[in-house]
Amino acid sequence: MQPPSTTSxxxxxxxxxxxxxxxxxxxxxxxxPVATEAQLGERMLRAITASxxxxxxxxxxxxxxxVRAWRKAERSGLSALAAESPRAVGMWALVLFLGVPAAAAAxxxxxxxxxxxxxxxxVPTAWDYAVGMSADSGPRFVRARLKDGTWVGGWFGTRxxxxxxxxxxxxxxxxxxxxxxxxxxxxxxxxxxxxxxRMADVDVVEMVKVPEHRSGGGRDDSSG
Numbered sequence: 001m002q003p004p005s006t007t008s009x010x011x012x013x014x015x016x017x018x019x020x021x022x023x024x025x026x027x028x029x030x031x032x033p034v035a036t037e038a039q040l041g042e043r044m045l046r047a048i049t050a051s052x053x054x055x056x057x058x059x060x061x062x063x064x065x066x067v068r069a070w071r072k073a074e075r076s077g078l079s080a081l082a083a084e085s086p087r088a089v090g091m092w093a094l095v096l097f098l099g100v101p102a103a104a105a106a107x108x109x110x111x112x113x114x115x116x117x118x119x120x121x122x123v124p125t126a127w128d129y130a131v132g133m134s135a136d137s138g139p140r141f142v143r144a145r146l147k148d149g150t151w152v153g154g155w156f157g158t159r160x161x162x163x164x165x166x167x168x169x170x171x172x173x174x175x176x177x178x179x180x181x182x183x184x185x186x187x188x189x190x191x192x193x194x195x196x197x198r199m200a201d202v203d204v205v206e207m208v209k210v211p212e213h214r215s216g217g218g219r220d221d222s223s224g
Contacts, residue, residue, distance in 0.1 A: 020051030021100045025106035050062060054101060124165035127199070130207060131162035131171070141208035142173055143183055146201055154195045155188075156184040156207075167198035 006104045024047040058066060123129045143153035154173030156162075176195040178186040183206075199205070 014097075015055065015079050017048065017049055018051070018097045019054040020047035020049065022101035023047065023050040023054065023105045024096055025103055030105065030109040048103050049102075052102070054104065056071070057100075057138050091094060112192075123140050127162075127169045130205075131156075132164070138209075140210060141177070141185060142171070143179065143185070143208065144197055144202045145173075145183065145204045147154060151181070151183040152195060152197065153177045153185055154192075155182075160194070170206075171197045171199065 024043060025069040028043075071183045139155070139157045141153060143151060143154045145151050154177050157174050158169075159174040163170045172194055173196075176189040176192040178189060180186050185208075
């Protein structure tokens with residue numbers, strides 16, 4: 001596939017692809033990913049299809065004006081046309097490449113959300129939601145059962161850290177606790193510097209909220 005070599009070819013490529021790309025990007029952003037669009041090729045095909053539909057609408061509504069602008073760009077060049085009427089070129093670019101595709105994506109997404117049985121949330125993984133984005137996130141105890149059956153746990157406060165998508169899930173707890181065989185907390189480890197957990201080594205993770213009267217009214221540390 002040869003890259004465009006003239007201004008007209010470049011303009012034709014942009015007009016063919018960009019409106020659909022804008023539409024597809026905003027649709028995925030507002031609606032969320034779906035199984036039928038997991039592959040890049042399928043997403044590009046949908047973007048090109050959307051561009052064809054939008055270009056057809058443009059031709060029906062403003063066909064003569066677009067043809068005149070196209071012929072003028074071929075004669076004098078796109079840079080000359082932009083220098084002659086920069087505001088008009090900028091306005092048409094915003095309307096055709098951003099405004100109309102965004103409005104179409106918003107309308108279709110709104111219609112689908114009204115009919116959908118589930119709600120899409122822009123949180124990439126359940127792990128991200130649990131460790132930082134849930135409504136009741138905050139300082140808490142965390143216990144985890146490793147794949148060998150051993151329980152480990154600690155205190156997750158403001159000096160703790162959890163990875164986020166797309167990084168591999170892991171967790172640093174700022175204070176380590178001794179754990180009983182049944183997973184209950186026993187006592188804080190003296191002089192603890194924290195504990196690091198790789199979620200690849202863990203079977204179960206539980207977040208344990210602390211009642212307000214036990215956590216010292218929102219203190220960052222907990223002595224158990």
